[in-house]
Amino acid sequence: MKPKPTEQDLAIILEAMLVADETITFNAVSREAPALFPHASSLTRRPAMADQVKQAMTRQEAVRNHALKISKSGPATVAARLQAAEARVQDLEEKNRLLVAGLRAALLSVGRIGGMAAWKEYFPVHSEAFRQLQAMNGIPTAEIVQLSGSPLEGEDTRRHHASTPSPSASAPMLSIERLRSERSTDPT
Numbered sequence: 001m002k003p004k005p006t007e008q009d010l011a012i013i014l015e016a017m018l019v020a021d022e023t024i025t026f027n028a029v030s031r032e033a034p035a036l037f038p039h040a041s042s043l044t045r046r047p048a049m050a051d052q053v054k055q056a057m058t059r060q061e062a063v064r065n066h067a068l069k070i071s072k073s074g075p076a077t078v079a080a081r082l083q084a085a086e087a088r089v090q091d092l093e094e095k096n097r098l099l100v101a102g103l104r105a106a107l108l109s110v111g112r113i114g115g116m117a118a119w120k121e122y123f124p125v126h127s128e129a130f131r132q133l134q135a136m137n138g139i140p141t142a143e144i145v146q147l148s149g150s151p152l153e154g155e156d157t158r159r160h161h162a163s164t165p166s167p168s169a170s171a172p173m174l175s176i177e178r179l180r181s182e183r184s185t186d187p188t
Helices: 007-019 026-032 047-072 075-122 124-135 176-185
Strands: none
């Protein structure tokens, strides 16, 4: 019994043809892998595979058009475009780092008000965003570290807390109650 070809098998064949710059057609794919696709209709009868081949054809056309544009440009123009693209990537990476740092600071400040529970309660519709931020390491984590000046075993282990600074007139303190009331009156 012949193995039933999968979409992954087709993807591997199409990628190889794209890299080799072989013209992608249904007949060409069946010639490339006759054991998996003995006829072009083996591909056209299955809509998912037919779409996959059509997408590869479109991608190949775009790659060839781009290569044609580059070949018509001089080496200095191509080098300038490449340098501009690299500068753009570097600029976007810097902005991304800045946004992540700003977000961490914002989350830390919300954490001081009411903890991550308050953040999650205030932004329940953003739970997917929260998962993505965790995947990007954008959520601050607290690590407990034993300091050299910490009490030794047998000593008085009661904690001495510094007094909480009083809010100044220029920076009013927020409370979780205020956030909840704002959320309940928010029309969105």
